[in-house]
Amino acid sequence: MWLKVIIVVLFxxxxxxxxxxxxxxxxxxxxxxxxxxxxxxxxVRLVMTALLLGFLMYGVFTGQLASNAPWDARQPTEAAAPK
Structure with missing residues (x-):
C-alpha cells in the first residue's frame, strides 16, 4: 500500500x-x-521523474503492481497446466 501512496505523491x-x-x-x-x-x-522534476520510474519498476518486479488489462491476461502454458 505504501508504494502506491509514494507513486501518487511523486506524480x-x-x-x-x-x-x-x-x-x-x-x-x-x-x-x-x-x-x-x-x-x-x-x-527537481528530473529527480522526481527518476524516482517515480524507479518505484514503478520496483513495484512491477516485486509483483506489488500488476496490469489488469483484458488484453494482458496470462494464458496458462501446457507445461504449467495441471494433468
Missing part, C-alpha cells in the same frame, strides 16, 4: 513542478537569464 509533485516551471518561464522572461529558478524546477 502530484511532478504536476506541481511542471506548473511552477511554467509560471517561472513567464515571470522570468524579462530578467534575461539572471534567474535560475526555471533550471532549478527542471532539475
Amino acid at each position: 502530484i509533485g511532478l504536476v506541481a513542478s511542471l506548473f511552477t516551471g511554467l509560471t517561472f518561464l513567464f515571470q522570468d522572461r524579462e530578467s534575461e537569464g539572471k534567474s535560475h529558478r526555471l533550471w532549478n524546477t527542471l532539475s
Whole structure:
C-alpha cells in the first residue's frame, strides 16, 4: 500500500513542478537569464521523474503492481497446466 501512496505523491509533485516551471518561464522572461529558478524546477522534476520510474519498476518486479488489462491476461502454458 505504501508504494502506491509514494507513486501518487511523486506524480502530484511532478504536476506541481511542471506548473511552477511554467509560471517561472513567464515571470522570468524579462530578467534575461539572471534567474535560475526555471533550471532549478527542471532539475527537481528530473529527480522526481527518476524516482517515480524507479518505484514503478520496483513495484512491477516485486509483483506489488500488476496490469489488469483484458488484453494482458496470462494464458496458462501446457507445461504449467495441471494433468
